[in-house]
Amino acid sequence: MNPQRPANTFRNAPPPTPRPKASNASTQRTQPLSRKPSSDQSSSRGLTRKWQQTRRFIRERPLLERIYWVVIKTFLWLFFGSMGYVVALKYVPVWVTPLIVSRWIDTFGTDESSHVYKKWRSYDSISKEAALAVVASEDQAFPTHWGFDFDEIQDAIKENQTRKRPRGASTISQQVAKNVFLWTGRSYLRKGLEVYFTALIELIWGKKRILEVYLNVAEMGSMTFGVEAASQRYYGHPAATLSRNEAARIAAVLPNPRLFLIKSPSNYIQRRTRQIARQMRYLGGQKYIRNL
Template sequence: MTARIIHLVVKTGVWCIALSVLWVIILRFVPPPFTLTMAGDLLNGRSVTKEWRPLSEIDPNMARAAIAGEDARFCSHNGFDLEAIAGAAYRNAKGGRIRGGSTISQQTAKNVFLFQGGGYLRKAVEAWFTLLIETLWGKRRIMEVYLNVAETGIGTYGAEAGAIRYFNHSAKRLTPTEAGRIAAVLPLPKKRAAIAPRGFVRRHGDRIARQVAVVRREKLDACLN
């Protein structure tokens, strides 16, 4: 009986691994049709606005702003920024506003394959998918998917929909300030807006906008070329 249970557990695990790898391979070439976060919006009676744009059709300022605001070592880490994770843990231990240390790769894995919130089990599965997309997608595809599925406002997903919502034009052209303000919304898209921002969003967006030039000059986005 014990041997049968062990066999079933091992077989189930192998199937889960195989299916997850296949899922990631498919989405290497096909835009993710929806996410669980989008499904949550629909279940709560909200509409979902999104429009896929290849990375080549999104202004480079947007990717640079995402790197500046979310993950400065995006091009140099393997999916996990241990320095950022340790720094976030230290700040959180001191109290105050909880901060995360997730990379863009981890956020992409969560946004595409999993759900918001959750505990250690979800983080473990997120780590697995992060390893997969780093290995099977590469940095350029990760950024492309991230900029298309990240929530940029209530019911609004991706840089294209965000640019239209806030600035009435496509993400094909974004100034550093516009890109910075969209990037400033990303951590809390249901509580922040990039149009006429105030307080923290304005300050953070302006800081990101200034850092866009640094990302370009220091070639921190070199892996996207």
């Protein structure tokens, strides 16, 4: 007789009692608390609301809306036009600058000759001693900075607190921006545009082109612009054959080329010429500007 099989307790077990559902109170406890908007979000919403109110205010006044769009279009034309002009001058010689025109106008009604001495030469056709001389005298940090020498600016601010005659701290890039694109004079608008054009030429032109333009447009004597014109007029030979001392003397008159003379230098210019030549040697010679 076969023994009786054991009962399958798993199959015959009563169904498990379902767990009670969570009450509303427990559900509310598990829900995350709503976060308050952060200060940044609140400020951004406030700015958006103010901008919408401003736009609505302008739209409700046709004349004001017309002026608004004229200003916007003028700004865009000037912005893209200036960028296009900067791009063009990266490849085209700079024959005329506002400074040249201003100096030419100043000769009207005076005994000074109105003839402008100017000859454009490419960077490769100019003695590297001339390029090194202007860097050594005007802007020794030129190969490394991005248009502005902030250390020199801070030093000039400190010195000008005690100096009777303020000392400038403009880099070669800033001087090119002023001479090529802007009018003569002093104003906050002009200074702001100088910063804008300096940043543009640093970004678009590069160091070699900036130095090339500077060597061709800088005033280096009475109605004399560019190192080629100065070399031909005062030394009788092209800028490609300038010696170190000749280049240093040209650079020595750059702070005030209408007062200081290359052909008959004063004791101050002779002393400054020796200082610049010494700085050119300390910088390591022409290799200092080889990789512009």
